[in-house]
Amino acid sequence: MDFNEDQITRYSRHILLPEVGGKGQKKLAQASVFLIGAGGLGSPAGLYLAAAGVGRIGIIDSDVVDLSNLQRQVLHHTPDVGRPKVRSAEEKIQVLNPDVQVEYYQERLTAQNALELIKQYDVIIDGVDNFPTKFLINDACYFADTPLIHGGILRFEGRVFSIKPKQSACYRCIFKQPPPPGLVANCQEAGIIGAVAGIIGTIQATEALKLILGIGQPLTDRILDFDARKTTFREIKIKRNPNCALCGLHPEITELFEHEQEICQLPPSGTVAVS
Amino acid sequence: MTITINGKPEVLEGSTVLEVLKLKDIDPQMVAVELNTQIIERDQLATTSIKEGDQVEFLFYMGGGS
Numbered sequence: 435m436d437f438n439e440d441q442i443t444r445y446s447r448h449i450l451l452p453e454v455g456g457k458g459q460k461k462l463a464q465a466s467v468f469l470i471g472a473g474g475l476g477s478p479a480g481l482y483l484a485a486a487g488v489g490r491i492g493i494i495d496s497d498v499v500d501l502s503n504l505q506r507q508v509l510h511h512t513p514d515v516g517r518p519k520v521r522s523a524e525e526k527i528q529v530l531n532p533d534v535q536v537e538y539y540q541e542r543l544t545a546q547n548a549l550e551l552i553k554q555y556d557v558i559i560d561g562v563d564n565f566p567t568k569f570l571i572n573d574a575c576y577f578a579d580t581p582l583i584h585g586g587i588l589r590f591e592g593r594v595f596s597i598k599p600k601q602s603a604c605y606r607c608i609f610k611q612p613p614p615p616g617l618v619a620n621c622q623e624a625g626i627i628g629a630v631a632g633i634i635g636t637i638q639a640t641e642a643l644k645l646i647l648g649i650g651q652p653l654t655d656r657i658l659d660f661d662a663r664k665t666t667f668r669e670i671k672i673k674r675n676p677n678c679a680l681c682g683l684h685p686e687i688t689e690l691f692e693h694e695q696e697i698c699q700l701p702p703s704g705t706v707a708v709s
Numbered sequence: 710m711t712i713t714i715n716g717k718p719e720v721l722e723g724s725t726v727l728e729v730l731k732l733k734d735i736d737p738q739m740v741a742v743e744l745n746t747q748i749i750e751r752d753q754l755a756t757t758s759i760k761e762g763d764q765v766e767f768l769f770y771m772g773g774g775s
């Protein structure tokens with residue numbers, strides 16, 4: 435494929451980079467990324483990947499846009515409230531960069547559809563807000579042998595790390611299973627600084643671009659934790675765990691399954707949560 | 710005894726990883742524990758001893774994304 439004059443102008447700040455150049459830009463145009471979740475992490479990741487000229491972007495999300503999403507989910511704007519997130523996301527990406535081919539799925543990622551969907555893409559971005567799906571994504575990427583950029587956010591903090599299945603530590607190497615229900619805030623009640631989602635999602639996009647372009651050192655075998663209160667990044671070295679139930683020496687997980695979803699509900703105001 | 714917890718040196722008593730967790734008031738179910746870059750299985754926390762200069766990481770769950 436060859437770029438036309440507009441495309442050369444559009445991507446000129448990439449092409450100027452010796453590590454990218456016209457050759458790298460072509461790699462991006464031929465690459466595909468799958469965004470799992472079009473929310474706080476998926477929004478910045480999707481926008482930057484689209485702007486960068488990634489050729490094909492898949493988006494899966496079953497939700498509709500809620501007014502409370504707009505504080506951070508920058509793919510969605512005020513007139514989108516009530517619309518499916520995937521439709522809103524698809525439109526914004528298409529307006530930003532018509533070169534991108536967008537594929538969207540208004541459904542949940544499940545043990546039934548995960549592998550088939552993930553296999554169609556080069557890099558996966560985890561932008562989901564619950565532990566069972568994070569583990570499902572980790573496992574599916576392992577079975578599909580597809581690199582995964584994991585992300586998580588909570589209040590003032592964020593975490594990101596990359597996984598090259600069978601080569602670097604996976605999510606289960608560190609966290610064996612979801613936390614017991616109710617012990618860890620992972621739902622709406624926890625709150626999040628919107629811009630923190632922007633930081634983590636943008637790092638996820640950067641890592642995806644690096645993997646596609648084959649430049650620098652991937653964020654594998656290390657976890658990057660960000661704390662907005664102190665504005666500090668901390669890197670924690672990790673390594674593959676021989677006892678990992680998925681990628682260890684004696685794997686117990688040989689097919690996809692879903693951990694039980696934690697019921698996430700906000701008590702009506704003025705009442706006390708009973709659990 | 711001085712050990713490094715999440716990047717910060719701390720003076721603590723306690724001879725096992727589980728004791729350090731208790732001293733820090735952390736529920737073992739809330740964290741993944743790394744000792745000198747090695748993940749410690751939950752059922753090994755009580756039997757894994759800790760010594761001067763060890764590096765301990767308590768990795769809390771971070772599950773949000775949307």
Ligand SMILES: [Zn+2]
Nearest residue numbers: 604607678681
């Ligand atoms: Zn693993």
